Amino acid sequence: MEKELQAGTSVSAILKEGLIAPLDEVGRRFSRGDMFLPEMLAAAQAMKAGVEVIRPLLTGAETKPAGVVVIGTVKDDLHDIGKDLVAMMLEGAGFQVINLGINVDHSRFVEGAMANKADIVALSALLTTTMPAMKTTVAKLKEAGVKGRIIVGGAPVNQSFADEIGADGYSDDAPGAVVLARKLLGIHASESHGEVH
Numbered sequence: 153m154e155k156e157l158q159a160g161t162s163v164s165a166i167l168k169e170g171l172i173a174p175l176d177e178v179g180r181r182f183s184r185g186d187m188f189l190p191e192m193l194a195a196a197q198a199m200k201a202g203v204e205v206i207r208p209l210l211t212g213a214e215t216k217p218a219g220v221v222v223i224g225t226v227k228d229d230l231h232d233i234g235k236d237l238v239a240m241m242l243e244g245a246g247f248q249v250i251n252l253g254i255n256v257d258h259s260r261f262v263e264g265a266m267a268n269k270a271d272i273v274a275l276s277a278l279l280t281t282t283m284p285a286m287k288t289t290v291a292k293l294k295e296a297g298v299k300g301r302i303i304v305g306g307a308p309v310n311q312s313f314a315d316e317i318g319a320d321g322y323s324d325d326a327p328g329a330v331v332l333a334r335k336l337l338g339i340h341a342s343e344s345h346g347e348v349h
């Protein structure tokens with residue numbers, strides 16, 4: 153990774169081709185029964201170590217605060233690699249990010265959003281079995297009168313599910329989450345500098 157960076161390979165190429173693509177392959181092998189949980193865990197740890205190397209490039213210094221984002225992975229879901237990438241890229245784009253972590257139930261999302269006056273509440277789910285928790289969380293955030301816009305993502309989530317549960321936006325990747333958050337808050341990209349190429 154360090155060698156690639158020194159050789160001038162772009163951060164997004166390292167992320168997509170060097171980190172996310174191999175992890176997708178691990179997921180496919182797990183589905184086929186060619187790999188098992190300890191291997192998936194080892195792959196996740198390798199991914200996390202890789203992300204740490206590029207973290208400074210993703211979160212770069214930004215002066216103008218773009219807004220407050222409260223982010224977390226929904227209840228009973230322990231996947232955090234994608235959610236943390238989204239958090240890092242939002243930070244890089246100048247957002248103040250409060251990361252609630254994994255296995256976050258709806259009441260913690262509501263408290264976190266209220267306490268931090270979130271402009272955006274971002275929910276991640278990686279399991280089809282935790283998508284209902286995403287739906288409940290959206291409903292509870294609305295019921296509680298949280299004013300921030302709600303965005304959702306994660307491998308099993310798509311635009312039609314986002315629409316169905318009443319989320320304000322969906323993106324299938326971290327750079328798209330930045331574009332989405334800016335769009336929902338009416339921020340033009342030129343007003344911010346944290347682009348990753």
Ligand code: B12
Pocket residue numbers: 172175176177178179180182183189192193195196228229230231232233234235237238274275276277278279280281303304305306307308322323324325326327328329
């Ligand atoms: C790594 C991994 C794990 C690790 C997680 C480690 C960690 N700290 O996160 C471990 C080993 C712990 C794990 C456990 C399990 N896992 Co798992 N795991 C994966 C794997 C291989 C990669 C996930 C990942 O990190 N991808 C890379 C990141 C960058 O991608 P991403 O998360 O999709 O995020 C991107 C976008 O989705 C988007 N995004 C994500 N969140 C958000 C949020 C917002 C707001 C927005 C806008 C965008 C956005 O942006 C991100 C960056 O571009 C996937 C397979 C896969 N390819 O998805 C299986 C997978 C998700 N796991 C699966 C399963 C079944 C499990 C277990 C149930 C296995 C078991 N029998 O115990 C457990 C469940 C544990 C739990 N309760 O959560 C299945 C899910 C099947 C399903 N349809 O529900 C998958 C698809 C594997 C498979 N093919 O079967 N897993």
